[in-house]
Amino acid sequence: MPEDSPLWEVFVRPRRGLAHSHVGSLHAPDAAMALRNARDLYTRRQEGVSIWVVPAAQITASSPDEKDAFFDPAADKVYRHPTFYDVPEGAPHL
Amino acid sequence: MAQHAHSEIIGMQPEANWITRAPTLKRKAILLAKVQDEAGHGLYLYAAAETLGVTRQTLYELLLAGKQKYSSIFNYPTLSWADIGAIGWLVDGAAIVNQVPLCRCSYGPYARAMIRICKEESFHQRQGYEILYTLSHGTPAQKAMAQDAVDRWWYPSLAMFGPPDTESTHSERSMAWKIKRFGNDELRQRFVDMCVPQAAVLDLTIPDPALRWNADRGGYDFTPPDYAELMAVVRGNGPCNRQRMAHRRQAYEDGAWVREAAAAYAAKRREPVHA
Ligand SMILES: [Fe+2]
Ligand SMILES: [Fe+2]
Numbered sequence: 001m002p003e004d005s006p007l008w009e010v011f012v013r014p015r016r017g018l019a020h021s022h023v024g025s026l027h028a029p030d031a032a033m034a035l036r037n038a039r040d041l042y043t044r045r046q047e048g049v050s051i052w053v054v055p056a057a058q059i060t061a062s063s064p065d066e067k068d069a070f071f072d073p074a075a076d077k078v079y080r081h082p083t084f085y086d087v088p089e090g091a092p093h094l
Numbered sequence: 095m096a097q098h099a100h101s102e103i104i105g106m107q108p109e110a111n112w113i114t115r116a117p118t119l120k121r122k123a124i125l126l127a128k129v130q131d132e133a134g135h136g137l138y139l140y141a142a143a144e145t146l147g148v149t150r151q152t153l154y155e156l157l158l159a160g161k162q163k164y165s166s167i168f169n170y171p172t173l174s175w176a177d178i179g180a181i182g183w184l185v186d187g188a189a190i191v192n193q194v195p196l197c198r199c200s201y202g203p204y205a206r207a208m209i210r211i212c213k214e215e216s217f218h219q220r221q222g223y224e225i226l227y228t229l230s231h232g233t234p235a236q237k238a239m240a241q242d243a244v245d246r247w248w249y250p251s252l253a254m255f256g257p258p259d260t261e262s263t264h265s266e267r268s269m270a271w272k273i274k275r276f277g278n279d280e281l282r283q284r285f286v287d288m289c290v291p292q293a294a295v296l297d298l299t300i301p302d303p304a305l306r307w308n309a310d311r312g313g314y315d316f317t318p319p320d321y322a323e324l325m326a327v328v329r330g331n332g333p334c335n336r337q338r339m340a341h342r343r344q345a346y347e348d349g350a351w352v353r354e355a356a357a358a359y360a361a362k363r364r365e366p367v368h369a
Contacts (some may be wrong), residue, residue: 002151004149005356005357005360024138024206024210025141026141029360030360030363033360040130044127044131
């Protein structure tokens with residue numbers, strides 16, 4: 001059985017001023033073809049002004065199973081949010 | 095998901111059959127765009143299926159070996175240009191009714207693929223409806239052609255919702271896993287209720303003498319499709335099953351040199367350059 005060509009993750013920037021966001025993935029033998037295929041697959045209706053393709057194998061992801069422990073340090077630091085603080089009445093622009 | 099992906103890919107065939115014979119350049123460009131969308135749908139869905147760990151190559155081989163199926167609707171032939179209209183209106187229309195609930199199904203990658211697909215499908219349905227409207231308001235011969243297409247595609251479209259819930263083998267599990275959110279019969283009824291007023295605007299007749307409004311149920315009574323025929327087509331005995339698979343195999347083999355050349359080129363470029 002022939003092997004699949006590498007998997008690429010596709011990120012599209014919808015408009016200037018917005019960040020690229022993940023739209024899906026595709027198989028292609030190299031980056032140039034991945035980019036062209038991404039254009040045909042994900043921007044047939046002017047969905048973007050810029051595309052990134054990234055080899056899926058190059059992405060390091062946090063483990064969904066360890067989600068709770070991994071993000072735990074942020075859980076008890078409510079003082080990082082402005083809403084934690086009482087603003088005295090009458091203090092402007094705070 | 096795999097069966098859905100295969101359906102999009104095989105579904106390109108009946109319509110591609112008319113690309114070179116579209117009546118105007120505009121219709122040809124539209125049909126090309128639609129068939130290209132269906133290829134895209136197939137690719138979104140293959141990618142979603144692959145997130146479960148299966149390789150693309152395995153999925154292709156399962157289809158080519160006949161071990162995974164595709165929607166039976168694509169085993170019917172497209173005999174006239176009006177069939178392109180009827181497919182857009184009825185087949186894509188039925189697909190939309192089936193697919194909209196899937197946008198909120200429990201498996202994220204599938205649901206996200208379905209959201210993209212549903213956005214594109216409404217163009218498919220409208221272009222088909224417009225083809226039929228143009229024909230049904232044209233010459234008597236054109237209107238007859240439109241009616242003939244609707245006569246042939248109506249029941250196969252109803253069959254797209256699958257067997258009745260009482261006989262459906264997978265429905266119960268799919269519902270429990272919240273992949274499917276509504277039963278086959280409920281979606282079929284929804285489709286019929288949508289089509290009746292649309293057919294009236296087309297000035298075409300739905301080929302069902304038993305079709306009538308049932309005020310008690312708040313829906314139309316209608317003749318169910320021939321499920322024995324559906325099962326025969328599923329088992330491989332539809333008018334075009336062999337042709338569709340032969341064409342798919344041929345296309346896969348004909349494309350082999352392109353895949354090999356692209357892979358060889360990529361490998362060559364990865365080699366270190368010796369000065
Ligand atoms: Fe589609
Ligand atoms: Fe479609």
